[in-house]
Amino acid sequence: MSIKRKPSWLERMLVLSPIKAYLRRKYRIEVVRNDTLHLKPPYMILSNHTNHWDPLIINSYVKEPICFVAAAPLFKHPLLKKVLNYTGAIPKTKARNDTSTMLEAKNHNRVIGIFPEGNRCWDGQTESIVYATAKLVKLLNIPVVIGMIKGGYLTHPRWADSDRIGKITLSLEKKWDVDDFKDVSIESVHQHITAALAHDEMAWQQKHKLAFQGERLANYLERLLYVCPSCKAIGRMYSEASSFSCKACGYSVIYNEFGFFEPSHKPLYFQYVHEWNIWQLQFTKKNLLEPAVQTAWHKALRTEVKLLVSDEHDNPFMKLSRGYITWHKSYMLYTPSEDSDPISFTIDRIEELNIHMNNKLDFRYDDHMIRMEFFRPRTSVYMWYHILKFSNAHTEG
Incomplete structure (x- = not known):
């Protein structure tokens, strides 16, 4: 399957009907608004991202098959790549120009689905919106539907390994039409998108006070x-x-x-x-660079990982070795367990830093994609992510 050929109605029914029934029963999904019912493609759906089921939840309530924009590393998994290509998913990477693919989707009357945060939220608050989304909205100039998922974070927080039984509400509101942003700056479009996708899960929970029941609620x-x-x-x-x-x-x-x-x-x-x-x-x-806490940072950040590498194409990640990474202010040092030379990654040369799942840190370094897969399930890849971000900011400062 591709962007050019949509899955047929029968194909969608065979695949999505059991998924929709499962999700609706398991997570008590309630659709409070759905403006896509009478909306003809092409159009775009921008949604907040709270739960790993979000794409399927949205797809289950939209009649048209959706071309979701997916992170490029997902296409490096052989089986997942086949699924993504079948559905017409669009790989997102800074290394390539995605504009032509988006325009192709528009020209073939597809629905384009984007999670502008780029990742699931970690703490129930909408993350920062990727600025390039505003440029894309202005360029494509098609209707924009705002998807708002509430209760998804509490149903399965990103840091957790288990579901909780509560309630999820879904709203699909047509927010903007063709030419609504014709004479509007990209910065203003970005502000509009940021405001439309803002969601505070705990403020919502304060109002509704819904129980999300499960076992081992604090685990991980x-x-x-x-x-x-x-x-x-x-x-x-x-x-x-x-x-x-x-x-x-x-x-x-x-x-x-x-x-x-x-x-x-x-x-x-x-x-x-x-x-x-x-x-x-x-x-x-x-406190990152405070001498009084340097020892604590270094100790907390000595982590065992598996190092994998890939080129910038869709080739799968290949394992190089197993070893330890340590943080050294301006660089990250990987020391293999076997008798091999250490590898130094200068922090200001790290690009496209991203957390994949909960235990993988992905980034582009020169002409390669690097993945560090963390062994211990309780390790905070989130801490590593922000340490590298803040270190880079200190370097640039």
């Missing part, structure tokens, strides 16, 4: 939250069942079925995950 929260608010220890947080504790000082909270923290030990510094995350990112940025 240390993938996201890596600084203790009580003793400021780095990389010492640990989750078990519904408890989230610091190994250094014993500070502990309970993560409940509403997605809020309850105190095990007072004081309760933060009520929910997003507050804690905002504080730790500010702490990281402020």
